[in-house]
Amino acid sequence: xxxxxxxxxxxxxxxxxxxxxxxxxxxxxxxxxxxxxxxxxxxxxxxxxxxxxxxxxxxxxxxxxxxxxxxxxxxxxxxxxxxxxxxxxxxxxxxxxxxxxxxxxxxxxxxxxxxxxxxxxxxxxxxxxxxxxxxxxxxxxxxxxxxxxxxxxxxxxxxxxxxxxxxxxxxxxxxxxxxxxxxxxxxxxxxxxxxxxxxxxxxxxxxxxxxxxxxxxxxxxxxxxxxxxxxxxxxxxxxxxxxxxxxxxxxxxxxxxxxxxxxxxxxxxxxxxxxxxxxxxxxxxxxxxxxxxxxxxx
Amino acid sequence: xxxxxxxxxxxxxxxxxxxxxxxxxxxxxxxxxxxxxxxxxxxxxxxxxxxxxxxxxxxxxxxxxxxxxxxxxxxxxxxxxxxxxxxxxxxxxxxxxxxxxxxxxxxxxxxxxxxxxxxxxxxxxxxxxxxxxxxxxxxxxxxxxxxxxxxxxxxxxxxxxxxxxxxxxxxxxxxxxxxxxxxxxxxxxxxxxxxxxxxxxxxxxxxxxxxxxxxxxxxxxxxxxxxxxxxxxxxxxxxxxxxxxxxxxxxxxxxxxxxxxxxxxxxxxxxxxxxxxxxxxxxxxxxxxxxxxx
Numbered sequence: 001x002x003x004x005x006x007x008x009x010x011x012x013x014x015x016x017x018x019x020x021x022x023x024x025x026x027x028x029x030x031x032x033x034x035x036x037x038x039x040x041x042x043x044x045x046x047x048x049x050x051x052x053x054x055x056x057x058x059x060x061x062x063x064x065x066x067x068x069x070x071x072x073x074x075x076x077x078x079x080x081x082x083x084x085x086x087x088x089x090x091x092x093x094x095x096x097x098x099x100x101x102x103x104x105x106x107x108x109x110x111x112x113x114x115x116x117x118x119x120x121x122x123x124x125x126x127x128x129x130x131x132x133x134x135x136x137x138x139x140x141x142x143x144x145x146x147x148x149x150x151x152x153x154x155x156x157x158x159x160x161x162x163x164x165x166x167x168x169x170x171x172x173x174x175x176x177x178x179x180x181x182x183x184x185x186x187x188x189x190x191x192x193x194x195x196x197x198x199x200x201x202x203x204x205x206x207x208x209x210x211x212x213x214x215x216x217x218x219x220x221x222x223x224x225x226x227x228x229x230x231x232x233x234x235x236x237x238x239x240x241x242x243x244x245x246x247x248x249x250x251x252x253x254x255x256x257x258x259x260x261x262x263x264x265x266x267x268x269x270x271x272x273x274x275x276x277x278x279x280x281x282x283x284x285x286x287x288x289x290x291x292x293x294x295x296x297x298x
Numbered sequence: 299x300x301x302x303x304x305x306x307x308x309x310x311x312x313x314x315x316x317x318x319x320x321x322x323x324x325x326x327x328x329x330x331x332x333x334x335x336x337x338x339x340x341x342x343x344x345x346x347x348x349x350x351x352x353x354x355x356x357x358x359x360x361x362x363x364x365x366x367x368x369x370x371x372x373x374x375x376x377x378x379x380x381x382x383x384x385x386x387x388x389x390x391x392x393x394x395x396x397x398x399x400x401x402x403x404x405x406x407x408x409x410x411x412x413x414x415x416x417x418x419x420x421x422x423x424x425x426x427x428x429x430x431x432x433x434x435x436x437x438x439x440x441x442x443x444x445x446x447x448x449x450x451x452x453x454x455x456x457x458x459x460x461x462x463x464x465x466x467x468x469x470x471x472x473x474x475x476x477x478x479x480x481x482x483x484x485x486x487x488x489x490x491x492x493x494x495x496x497x498x499x500x501x502x503x504x505x506x507x508x509x510x511x512x513x514x515x516x517x518x519x520x521x522x523x524x525x526x527x528x529x530x531x532x533x534x535x536x537x538x539x540x541x542x543x544x545x546x547x548x549x550x551x552x553x554x555x556x557x558x559x560x561x562x563x564x565x566x567x568x569x570x571x572x573x574x575x576x577x578x579x580x581x582x583x584x585x586x587x588x589x590x591x592x
Binding site: 121 | 320322324325329331333335336339343344345348350351397399401404406410414415416417418419421425427429430431526528546549550565575580
């Protein structure tokens with residue numbers, strides 16, 4: 001059925017082609033403009049990262065990514081992401097459950113507030129924690145008396161990363177769970193399932209791709225965050241240096257090949273993120289199509 | 299008093315309560331747990347720290363606050379930040395529309411890869427983008443050398459700042475326009491054409507108005523992102539006070555000089571502006587939903 005409909009559609013647009021499309025030269029010009037723009041702003045930056053990284057040979061490259069300071073930066077970056085992503089997954093699931101499945105007043109306002117960390121400058125994200133936990137901050141004296149270090153230490157880096165990546169999972173889940181409605185969960189509850197059983201068997205499986213999608217974006221941002229982390233970290237080598245900060249230090253020391261070598265690791269992470277993202281989009285689209293086809297076959 | 303109390307607690311009263319409950323009743327469990335957890339987490343991570351920022355800036359008296367905010371160096375940084383962000387968002391508006399159009403309407407080799415690549419600025423860490431763009435646009439770089447032939451310096455000038463902000467805002471217009479363009483009914487264009495409109499008239503009078511809300515939303519998103527950007531700009535701008543110093547960098551400088559209140563004052567200005575932009579974007583999205591939905 002669905003196949004017949006789609007072939008019908010394509011025949012119709014095919015017939016109307018001449019009146020509602022552009023001359024060949026217009027097409028060629030538009031495609032060329034678009035490709036030139038994307039080449040200048042997307043493709044060349046990506047290429048230059050790898051050419052500069054290997055400009056002084058493979059030996060310099062591997063030395064740059066395996067030296068102790070780089071290894072420590074990799075470790076710290078992984079730790080920050082390993083804490084930030086699960087925290088924001090739990091928050092995202094809780095917020096999406098309350099917002100998508102219940103009707104309460106002020107909901108639209110809450111959804112707007114969730115986006116706030118996207119709108120705020122990363123420098124401000126670092127600044128606010130500095131004002132709370134820094135030596136001259138609100139809790140600074142108390143923290144100093146109790147010998148607890150948050151700023152210029154790992155907890156500060158984790159906090160800034162959590163703030164920056166705060167909306168990612170919630171934003172992916174809320175629209176999907178709103179669209180899915182609540183009939184399935186209501187059925188599960190009415191049939192006697194416990195709340196947790198319903199969550200694990202009904203809710204989680206139906207949002208798993210969107211959840212994964214949000215986690216991948218959240219992870220990419222967590223590992224790459226620069227502005228917020230650079231305010232709170234203090235940039236102490238082998239102590240509070242994440243990968244993006246390590247790149248900045250190398251670059252400012254004119255160790256360009258080394259800086260680009262470390263940058264190439266993060267560029268690879270970005271490429272892997274894009275591939276996974278496309279795969280998930282493709283998978284979600286296919287499942288959606290199958291669901292539509294199953295619904296129309298009934 | 300006791301009468302009011304008994305009226306409130308008298309649940310057996312047949313008269314319906316005048317006040318609607320905060321949350322509608324549902325058979326589903328976990329509202330209290332999930333909203334409580336989400337609200338607690340959001341307050342601790344986002345709202346209390348942001349309130350702290352505003353409080354800190356209020357430690358200054360009004361004249362002091364005004365002196366920090368209207369200092370010539372700060373004003374120069376606003377001009378650069380807003381000007382370059384506006385320029386970058388405008389570039390993205392024009393080229394984003396062309397890219398979205400080409401990706402939706404035409405078929406060409408490598409289209410799917412290019413479509414995926416549009417999201418690169420979301421995935422690539424800003425520091426990496428910053429050093430890569432700087433290397434490209436210096437007077438000896440692959441792209442910058444051609445501008446240098448025409449005596450134009452890109453890196454370490456406001457042009458370089460615009461280049462970096464264009465990069466980080468690139469996906470917004472494309473990604474907001476693309477789905478709207480794909481959902482447009484072919485019939486509308488066919489009707490315009492059969493009524494004798496030229497292709498140019500159809501595009502400017504029929505298609506462009508239909509795309510306007512999503513174009514503006516994408517523009518506002520790119521602009522908002524550019525205003526706050528730090529990582530990619532610090533490498534390419536050269537960071538000269540009064541010339542190529544953006545506001546986030548000025549905040550950073552104040553922090554390094556332990557001028558916390560001054561940093562907080564500038565931060566509050568940026569925060570208020572971001573919040574207004576966020577509300578505006580929500581209104582725009584609402585408008586664009588209504589347009590496409592109805």
